[in-house]
Amino acid sequence: MRELVVISGKGGTGKTSIAAALALLADKPVVADCDVDAADLHLLLAPEVRERHEFISGHEAIVRAADCIGCGRCAERCRFAAIHQRKGIDGRIVYAVDPVACEGCGVCVRFCPAKAIDFPDSRCGEWMVSDTRVGPMVHARLAAAAENSGKLVSTVRKEARRVAEESGRDLIIVDGPPGIGCPVIASLTGANWVLVVTEPTVSGEHDMVRVLELARHFEIAAAVCVNKYDINLGMAVRIESAARANGAFIAGRIPYDRKVTEAQIMGKSVVETGGPAAEAIQQMWRVLCRML
Amino acid sequence: MIVAVASGKGGTGKTTVAVNLARSLAGPVSLFDCDVEEPNANLFLQGEMDRTDEVSLPVPAVDAAKCDGCNECGRLCQYHAIASFGSQALVFAELCHGCGGCMIVCPRGAITETPRRIGVVETARQGEITILTGRIDVGVAFAPPLIRAVKGRIEPGVTAILDAPPGTSCPVIATVTGADAVILVTEPTPFGLHDLTLAVETVRELGIPFGVVVNRVGVGDGRVHAYCAKEGIPILLDIPDDRRIAEAYSSGRLLVDALPEYRALFSELWRAVGELAAKKGREPEVAR
Numbered sequence: 001m002r003e004l005v006v007i008s009g010k011g012g013t014g015k016t017s018i019a020a021a022l023a024l025l026a027d028k029p030v031v032a033d034c035d036v037d038a039a040d041l042h043l044l045l046a047p048e049v050r051e052r053h054e055f056i057s058g059h060e061a062i063v064r065a066a067d068c069i070g071c072g073r074c075a076e077r078c079r080f081a082a083i084h085q086r087k088g089i090d091g092r093i094v095y096a097v098d099p100v101a102c103e104g105c106g107v108c109v110r111f112c113p114a115k116a117i118d119f120p121d122s123r124c125g126e127w128m129v130s131d132t133r134v135g136p137m138v139h140a141r142l143a144a145a146a147e148n149s150g151k152l153v154s155t156v157r158k159e160a161r162r163v164a165e166e167s168g169r170d171l172i173i174v175d176g177p178p179g180i181g182c183p184v185i186a187s188l189t190g191a192n193w194v195l196v197v198t199e200p201t202v203s204g205e206h207d208m209v210r211v212l213e214l215a216r217h218f219e220i221a222a223a224v225c226v227n228k229y230d231i232n233l234g235m236a237v238r239i240e241s242a243a244r245a246n247g248a249f250i251a252g253r254i255p256y257d258r259k260v261t262e263a264q265i266m267g268k269s270v271v272e273t274g275g276p277a278a279e280a281i282q283q284m285w286r287v288l289c290r291m292l
Numbered sequence: 293m294i295v296a297v298a299s300g301k302g303g304t305g306k307t308t309v310a311v312n313l314a315r316s317l318a319g320p321v322s323l324f325d326c327d328v329e330e331p332n333a334n335l336f337l338q339g340e341m342d343r344t345d346e347v348s349l350p351v352p353a354v355d356a357a358k359c360d361g362c363n364e365c366g367r368l369c370q371y372h373a374i375a376s377f378g379s380q381a382l383v384f385a386e387l388c389h390g391c392g393g394c395m396i397v398c399p400r401g402a403i404t405e406t407p408r409r410i411g412v413v414e415t416a417r418q419g420e421i422t423i424l425t426g427r428i429d430v431g432v433a434f435a436p437p438l439i440r441a442v443k444g445r446i447e448p449g450v451t452a453i454l455d456a457p458p459g460t461s462c463p464v465i466a467t468v469t470g471a472d473a474v475i476l477v478t479e480p481t482p483f484g485l486h487d488l489t490l491a492v493e494t495v496r497e498l499g500i501p502f503g504v505v506v507n508r509v510g511v512g513d514g515r516v517h518a519y520c521a522k523e524g525i526p527i528l529l530d531i532p533d534d535r536r537i538a539e540a541y542s543s544g545r546l547l548v549d550a551l552p553e554y555r556a557l558f559s560e561l562w563r564a565v566g567e568l569a570a571k572k573g574r575e576p577e578v579a580r
Contacts, residue, residue, distance in 0.1 A: 008302075009329075009330050010302065010303060010330055010332070011299075011301065011302010011303040011304075011458040012301060012302040012303010012304055012458075013302075013303055016483065035459075036461075037459040037460045037461040037464075037490070038300050038301055038302070038458065038459050038460060038486075038487040038490060040301070040482075040483040040486055040487065043482045043483060043486060058370065059370065077392070077396065079390060079391050079392055080391075100465055100469065100497070100498065101469070103389055103391065104370055105370055105371075105389060105391035105393055106368060106370050106393065107368075107391050107392065107393040107396070110368055110393065110397065111396065142460065142461055144460065144490070144493040144494045144497050145460070145465050145494050145497045145498065146461065147461070147462050149459075149461040149462070150433065177459065178302040178303075178329075178330070178457075178458050178459070179327075179329035179330055179435075179457060179458070179459075179463075180329045180330065180428070180430060181329045181428065181432075181433055181434070181435045181463065182433035182434060182435075183461070184329075185431075185433050199303075199542075200542055201541055201542040201543075201544075202332075202335045202336075202542070202543065202544035203307065203330075203332040203335055203336075206330070206332060206335055207330040207332070210329075210330060210430060211330075213430045214430050214431065217430055217431045231535075231538050231539065231542050232539060232542035232543060235542055235543065258511070261481055261511055261512055264481055264482050264483065264512075265481070265482060265512060265513055267482070
C-alpha cells in the first residue's frame with residue numbers, strides 16, 4: 001500500500017486543488033481528506049455518501065447541579081480554567097463546566113467528593129465513506145469547536161487503508177491539513193511520501209522549512225512543488241534551493257492560472273478543464289509516479 | 293480591545309489583515325501571533341528581537357523507589373500518557389496534556405511534575421508595535437498550551453490583535469476565546485465560502501461579535517457576499533484582487549507601505565471592528 005500525503009505548512013497554497021488533480025490522474029486511487037476541520041475536497045469530487053459514522057472520542061465533564069455541594073474542589077484542580085461558579089436555581093452556589101474549555105481529563109470527575117460530575121462520551125463529528133468519479137473517498141467533519149482532530153484524522157486514514165484493501169487499490173492520496181501540529185502529525189506518520197505544496201512568498205518559504213523538518217523528524221521522504229511560481233520567480237528559485245537543502249526533491253513548478261479557480265467554481269478539477277496549470281500538474285504527476 | 297483575526301480556510305489573508313491593521317493604528321498596539329505552528333507576522337513587520345522565553349508544560353516524573361505499579365495513574369489518564377504494565381509506571385510525555393491528575397491520584401506519592409519544553413514566545417518591537425510570536429517546537433502536537441502562554445502576555449488597556457491559525461479546531465478556539473471581536477478573512481471562492489460557514493458556526497458557538505473581510509474580490513464569484521447578506525453578517529472590508537498586492541506580499545512587504553492608497557481601507561476596517569466590539573461595551577481606539 002502506498003500513501004502520498006499532500007501538505008503545505010502554510011494554508012491556502014493549493015493543497016486541495018493539487019490533491020484532487022492527482023486523484024484524477026492516478027490509476028484507481030483511494031482518496032482521503034484529512035483536513036477534517038476545514039475539509040474542501042468534497043467540493044471538487046462530489047462524493048455520494050455510502051456509509052456515515054459518528055465520531056465518538058474522549059469524554060466531556062458535566063456537573064449535575066442538583067447534586068453539587070458547591071465545595072469548589074473541581075475548579076481548584078482544573079488546569080484548563082474550565083470550571084466556574086454560578087448560582088443554582090435555588091440560590092445555592094454550584095459549579096458548571098465550560099464544554100469549550102474542557103479538555104476531558106476527568107480530574108474533576110474523579111475527585112468530586114459528592115460524585116456529582118458525569119463523564120459521558122463526547123461526539124466530536126462524523127466520518128464518511130463515499131463514491132466519487134475517481135474512486136472511493138473517506139472524509140470527515142469535525143463538530144464546531146470540538147477536540148480530537150488528530151484522532152479523527154487517524155480514523156480517516158485507517159478507514160482509507162481498509163477501503164483500499166477491500167477494493168484492491170494500492171494508492172491512497174491524502175489531502176492533509178495546514179500547520180505542523182497534531183492533525184498534520186496524524187496525517188503523515190507511516191506514510192511513504194509527502195508532497196509539500198508551497199508558494200513563492202516569504203511565509204511560504206518559512207512554513208515549508210518547518211514542515212520539511214517535521215517530515216525529517218518522522219523519517220518520511222518529501223517532494224516539493226512551488227505553486228503560482230511566476231508570482232515571484234526569484235523567490236521560487238530561492239525556495240527550491242531551501243527545499244533541496246532540507247532533503248526534499250523538486251517535483252515541479254505550477255504557474256498562476258485563473259483556470260484553477262474557474263474549475264473550482266464549476267466543481268471540477270483543473271485537469272478536467274485544462275490550461276497551463278493543468279499541464280504542469282500532469283508533468284509533475286509523471287515525476288511523482290517514478291518516485292512512488 | 294482584543295481583536296482576533298481568523299479564517300477557517302488557510303491562506304486567505306489573516307496575517308495580511310493583522311499586520312496591516314497593526315501598522316495602520318495610532319499609538320501602541322501588541323500583535324500576538326497565535327499561529328504557533330507556522331508563525332508569519334514578524335516576517336512582514338521585521339521587528340527587532342527583544343527576548344525569547346521558553347514555554348513548558350508540566351509532565352509527570354515517576355520516582356522508581358516509590359512506585360509499586362498499582363496503575364491508578366494509568367486508569368485516570370484519558371490521554372494514555374502514563375501507564376504501568378505491572379512494573380514502574382511509564383510516561384509518554386508527548387501525549388500528556390498536563391492536567392496533573394496522576395500526581396494527585398498516586399497513593400504512594402511517587403509522581404512529581406517536571407517541565408517539558410514545547411516551544412518559545414518571542415518578543416520583538418517595531419516602532420509602536422510589539423510583536424509576540426508563539427513558535428511551537430517541531431514534533432510537538434498540542435498547540436493550545438503555547439497559545440495560552442502567548443495570550444498570557446496581553447496587557448489590560450493595550451490594544452491587542454491576535455493572528456489565529458487556520459481551521460476551526462482547538463488551536464483556533466484557544467486563540468479567539470476572550471476576544472472582543474473576531475474578523476473572519478475569506479476569499480470569494482467555493483473553498484472560501486465553505487470554510488467561512490464552518491468558521492461562522494464556531495464563532496457563533498463562542499458568542500463573540502464578528503464580521504467578514506473578503507480578500508481577492510474579483511477572483512471568484514458572488515456567493516460569499518450573498519451568504520453574508522442572507523445571514524446578516526457585516527462585510528467589514530473588500531480587498532480587491534490586485535496582482536501588486538500578491539507581489540508585495542511575496543517579498544515580505546507590508547501592503548500599506550507598498551501601496552499607501554490602501555491605508556485608508558485599514559483605518560476604516562479598524563473603525564468598523566470597534567463598532568462590533570462595542571457590542572461588548574468597549575470603545576474603539578482612534579485610527580490614524
